[in-house]
Amino acid sequence: MTAASGELLVIRDLVVERPGVRLLDSVALSIGKGETLSLVGESGCGKSLSALAILGLLPEGVRHARGEILFEDEDLARASPRRLRQIRGKSIGLVMQDPMSSLDPVLQIGAQMEEAIRTHLPLSARQARGRALELLDLAGVPEPLRRYGQYPHQLSGGLRQRVSIATAISCTPRLLIADEPTTALDVTTQVQVLDLLDRLRRELSMALLLITHDLSIVARRADKVCVMYAGRVVERAGVDDFFAHPRHPYSKGLLHSSLGAGTPLHHRFDRLPEITGSIASAAGQSGCPFAPRCDQAEAACGKTLSWPGTTDSRDHFSACLHPNPEESA
Amino acid sequence: MERPMIASRKLGSPVKDGIAFFKESGYLSLTVGGAVFAAIVVTAAAARLLFPGDPTDMVTTPLLWPGQSGLFPLGTTSLGQDVAAGLVWGARASLQVGILAAAVGLLLGLVAGTLAGYCGGWIDAVLVRVIALFQTMPPFLLVVVIVAIDEPTLRTISLAIGLAGWPTVARLVRAQVRSLRQAEFVLAARCQGYGTTRIVLGEILPNALPPVIATVSVLVANAILMEAGLSFLDMGDPNIVSWGSMIGAARDTLRIDWYLAVLPGLAIALTVLSLNLVSDGLTEVLSPRRRAAP
Amino acid sequence: MIKDHVMKRAGPWLRVVAGSASFALPTILGIVILNFLFLQLLPGDAVDVLAMRSGSATVESISALRVQTGLDQPLSGQLAAYLSRLAHFDLGVSTQYHLPVADIIAARLPDTLLLVGGALGLAVVLGLLLGSVMASLAGRWIDRMLSGLLMLIYSTPGFWIGLMMILLFSVKLGLFPSAGSATIGTRLSGLAALYDKAAHLIMPMTALSLFYTAVYARLVRATMIDVLRQDFILAARAKGLHPVTLIRRHAIRNALIPVVTVAGIHLGNLLGGAVVVETVFGWPGMGRLAFDALLSRDFPVLLGVLLLSSILVVAVNALADVLLGWLDPRILTE
Numbered sequence: 003m004t005a006a007s008g009e010l011l012v013i014r015d016l017v018v019e020r021p022g023v024r025l026l027d028s029v030a031l032s033i034g035k036g037e038t039l040s041l042v043g044e045s046g047c048g049k050s051l052s053a054l055a056i057l058g059l060l061p062e063g064v065r066h067a068r069g070e071i072l073f074e075d076e077d078l079a080r081a082s083p084r085r086l087r088q089i090r091g092k093s094i095g096l097v098m099q100d101p102m103s104s105l106d107p108v109l110q111i112g113a114q115m116e117e118a119i120r121t122h123l124p125l126s127a128r129q130a131r132g133r134a135l136e137l138l139d140l141a142g143v144p145e146p147l148r149r150y151g152q153y154p155h156q157l158s159g160g161l162r163q164r165v166s167i168a169t170a171i172s173c174t175p176r177l178l179i180a181d182e183p184t185t186a187l188d189v190t191t192q193v194q195v196l197d198l199l200d201r202l203r204r205e206l207s208m209a210l211l212l213i214t215h216d217l218s219i220v221a222r223r224a225d226k227v228c229v230m231y232a233g234r235v236v237e238r239a240g241v242d243d244f245f246a247h248p249r250h251p252y253s254k255g256l257l258h259s260s261l262g263a264g265t266p267l268h269h270r271f272d273r274l275p276e277i278t279g280s281i282a283s284a285a286g287q288s289g290c291p292f293a294p295r296c297d298q299a300e301a302a303c304g305k306t307l308s309w310p311g312t313t314d315s316r317d318h319f320s321a322c323l324h325p326n327p328e329e330s331a
Numbered sequence: 332m333e334r335p336m337i338a339s340r341k342l343g344s345p346v347k348d349g350i351a352f353f354k355e356s357g358y359l360s361l362t363v364g365g366a367v368f369a370a371i372v373v374t375a376a377a378a379r380l381l382f383p384g385d386p387t388d389m390v391t392t393p394l395l396w397p398g399q400s401g402l403f404p405l406g407t408t409s410l411g412q413d414v415a416a417g418l419v420w421g422a423r424a425s426l427q428v429g430i431l432a433a434a435v436g437l438l439l440g441l442v443a444g445t446l447a448g449y450c451g452g453w454i455d456a457v458l459v460r461v462i463a464l465f466q467t468m469p470p471f472l473l474v475v476v477i478v479a480i481d482e483p484t485l486r487t488i489s490l491a492i493g494l495a496g497w498p499t500v501a502r503l504v505r506a507q508v509r510s511l512r513q514a515e516f517v518l519a520a521r522c523q524g525y526g527t528t529r530i531v532l533g534e535i536l537p538n539a540l541p542p543v544i545a546t547v548s549v550l551v552a553n554a555i556l557m558e559a560g561l562s563f564l565d566m567g568d569p570n571i572v573s574w575g576s577m578i579g580a581a582r583d584t585l586r587i588d589w590y591l592a593v594l595p596g597l598a599i600a601l602t603v604l605s606l607n608l609v610s611d612g613l614t615e616v617l618s619p620r621r622r623a624a625p
Numbered sequence: 626m627i628k629d630h631v632m633k634r635a636g637p638w639l640r641v642v643a644g645s646a647s648f649a650l651p652t653i654l655g656i657v658i659l660n661f662l663f664l665q666l667l668p669g670d671a672v673d674v675l676a677m678r679s680g681s682a683t684v685e686s687i688s689a690l691r692v693q694t695g696l697d698q699p700l701s702g703q704l705a706a707y708l709s710r711l712a713h714f715d716l717g718v719s720t721q722y723h724l725p726v727a728d729i730i731a732a733r734l735p736d737t738l739l740l741v742g743g744a745l746g747l748a749v750v751l752g753l754l755l756g757s758v759m760a761s762l763a764g765r766w767i768d769r770m771l772s773g774l775l776m777l778i779y780s781t782p783g784f785w786i787g788l789m790m791i792l793l794f795s796v797k798l799g800l801f802p803s804a805g806s807a808t809i810g811t812r813l814s815g816l817a818a819l820y821d822k823a824a825h826l827i828m829p830m831t832a833l834s835l836f837y838t839a840v841y842a843r844l845v846r847a848t849m850i851d852v853l854r855q856d857f858i859l860a861a862r863a864k865g866l867h868p869v870t871l872i873r874r875h876a877i878r879n880a881l882i883p884v885v886t887v888a889g890i891h892l893g894n895l896l897g898g899a900v901v902v903e904t905v906f907g908w909p910g911m912g913r914l915a916f917d918a919l920l921s922r923d924f925p926v927l928l929g930v931l932l933l934s935s936i937l938v939v940a941v942n943a944l945a946d947v948l949l950g951w952l953d954p955r956i957l958t959e
Contacts, residue, residue, distance in 0.1 A: 166860070468934075472934065585796070
């Protein structure tokens with residue numbers, strides 16, 4: 003997992019906390035150039051926070067405590083605010099979940115795109131306008147010229163998300179972070195937006211960090227999968243390996259409940275205890291955070307303070323005490 | 332974007348948490364403002380005990396500076412009146428006008444706002460225009476004119492200020508009632524066959540009131556400020572000592588005996604400040620955000 | 626295609642303007658009638674005051690004066706006459722100065738507009754600035770200090786602040802003149818006249834605007850804290866915008882919307898407040914004129930001032946509507 007091996011982003015032992023509460027615990031993951039990594043987990047497990055940590059945009063009162071975020075060999079966790087601003091929007095783009103709220107309601111679409119373009123590229127107003135129109139076209143927005151002068155409320159949700167994507171890729175970033183980009187959209191639009199992201203990733207040869215709670219998305223579009231639970235990475239593997247041989251009991255639960263039925267994950271987990279309210283205590287506790295919900299849990303699971311996990315021959319990581327690969331085979 | 336969960340309180344000692352919660356939640360300004368205002372009310376109520384004489388009487392040498400005489404710690408005016416007595420009796424006048432005017436404005440605003448918001452239709456259209464009409468006229472000029480129509484008594488002044496202040500309340504109440512009219516619990520009450528009066532008084536108004544409550548102390552505060560301006564212009568009740576009239580009288584001697592203008596001004600500022608603190612605190616305490624939180 | 630686009634956008638604008646106008650005209654008519662009725666209720670008329678002043682009035686001379694001023698006619702007749710004259714932009718003749726009301730008001734109008742407009746402008750600009758600073762540093766000591774200071778200003782009568790300013794800046798420091806709108810007995814021109822005017826204006830303007838500065842700063846702070854929590858701010862930060870650009874481009878514009886909404890209404894309060902502040906500083910504006918007219922029962926002048934003030938408020942509110950349409954495009958399509 004070094005830059006020499008072609009990795010674009012490497013996160014090692016990342017710890018993020020609010021005073022007294024650990025929100026991300028020893029998170030580690032890596033994305034290669036042009037690769038799609040899918041970050042999977044329930045609401046509140048720390049997926050979005052990980053994305054914000056990469057961009058240096060942690061909410062107020064939340065701080066980076068430990069660990070490295072190496073982007074092209076540069077540690078973003080220790081970069082100056084000025085350096086981070088250079089990277090945001092230029093080398094790393096962000097697409098947020100809700101296109102209804104992620105665009106400024108009082109500014110024209112074009113103006114919002116141009117500010118991203120002109121912050122990073124030495125273009126005249128005229129050139130920036132041309133670039134914005136090109137991008138809208140590239141993102142599959144029909145009638146770019148008309149949309150350019152419109153305001154967000156005049157666009158449908160799917161179109162807005164296309165605008166957000168066009169803005170995020172405006173400076174051809176090397177990494178695009180898409181935080182649940184389709185959750186707020188209706189089903190037919192979801193597929194179109196995902197296809198668009200996939201197409202842009204290939205055409206612009208950028209890497210994609212796709213955050214989702216929907217495993218059905220992961221199977222078709224990701225190269226690698228990273229499952230998070232209560233602020234920790236519990237499983238990390240290549241996508242085929244993951245679906246064929248899931249190792250962590252939590253991942254197995256996810257697959258059981260989501261595959262076949264095709265229902266998004268959060269609908270299937272209703273009977274399990276709600277994580278959102280207890281994540282703070284879970285991250286501070288000793289032992290495996292999933293133990294209270296795990297049917298394979300034994301006494302040792304509750305005690306081991308910080309089990310390092312195991313990585314098998316296929317570079318398949320699991321944070322579970324029980325390695326049993328045979329069982330899943 | 333899904334937000335990382337942030338608990339409302341950090342882990343720490345319960346005492347520290349308690350203090351932090353107290354400071355952040357608006358209870359601090361509510362308590363401080365309420366205490367100061369209560370002290371002013373008590374002082375004003377006790378005016379007859381503290382200074383039994385008429386505060387407009389000449390009691391000693393004119394223009395004694397504060398501290399010059401132990402008997403008159405805040406000094407005397409150019410007419411030899413006791414400034415301390417004037418301030419305490421002035422509090423009475425200010426509070427009376429403030430509370431009475433707020434009551435008038437609140438009553439008018441509640442009635443008009445509820446009517447407009449609940450009935451809708453042409454009643455709403457007419458009332459909205461009347462509200463706009465009153466908001467277009469400079470309120471202070473309106474008060475001056477009304478006071479000039481009748482004689483300048485505390486009652487007239489209060490009525491006039493109340494008449495200038497009701498549109499704010501009416502707009503607020505109208506908006507609240509309008510949004511509550513279609514609320515599910517109101518529809519449920521209607522389905523149960525409750526009468527209009529019962530629905531309005533029992534279901535809608537209690538839920539529409541929280542933001543109005545915070546407005547009341549602002550109404551009182553603004554009324555006190557307006558009364559001060561009015562009596563400063565010598566349009567106040569001539570038989571009563573008021574803070575505004577004390578400042579007005581002090582203008583002639585401002586260059587030398589400025590304490591005569593400073594002291595009543597500070598009294599106004601302190602009173603209005605206490606009311607504004609109460610309002611800020613109430614807004615914070617009664618905000619839906621706060622009430623929804625455990 | 627662009628032309629077509631412009632045409633499409635002109636539609637909603639027309640609707641906003643037409644909407645304000647259809648609301649404004651009845652409001653103005655209502656105010657004319659209401660003011661007229663109010664003033665009929667006032668005890669004593671101008672003839673009484675004139676007669677009292679001259680001291681040697683007889684019953685005959687008084688009734689002659691009444692015929693001459695039209696005060697002998699019934700109420701409805703007086704109102705009808707007033708309305709028809711208004712339609713010809715005739716505001717009547719002052720019973721006190723024996724001059725056309727329009728001329729008297731016109732002479733006072735520039736100074737009033739300067740004072741009130743300046744105060745409103747200052748309040749908006751300063752409020753926006755202070756509010757933005759407080760919101761971006763919310764919770765820090767500078768925010769707490771400013772919040773406290775503004776709360777204090779918000780609670781203090783403007784005329785008293787004016788008196789204190791006179792005491793400090795005129796009496797003690799001798800920096801600014803304490804009264805009037807220009808130095809009397811001098812014939813200044815060009816820059817010197819401008820400087821003279823500014824020196825006279827600064828204190829009354831500040832005294833009048835401070836309260837509203839506090840109101841707007843508090844409003845902007847609250848709105849902006851709310852705006853800064855929005856997703857689109859995070860999205861803008863993720864574009865790599867500088868924090869100052871973020872405030873300037875996204876936060877201020879959104880926070881300006883409630884300020885513009887209330888500022889239109891506040892013009893009326895400012896015109897009323899000007900009565901007291903103009904008295905403190907001897908500023909020869911409309912507020913002072915109205916007050917003097919009231920004391921000497923000079924109804925035509927008082928009516929004229931009230932009417933003009935209301936028209937000003939209505940006009941500024943219409944302007945605010947248009948400005949709001951520009952600030953918040955959602956209004957245009959609703």
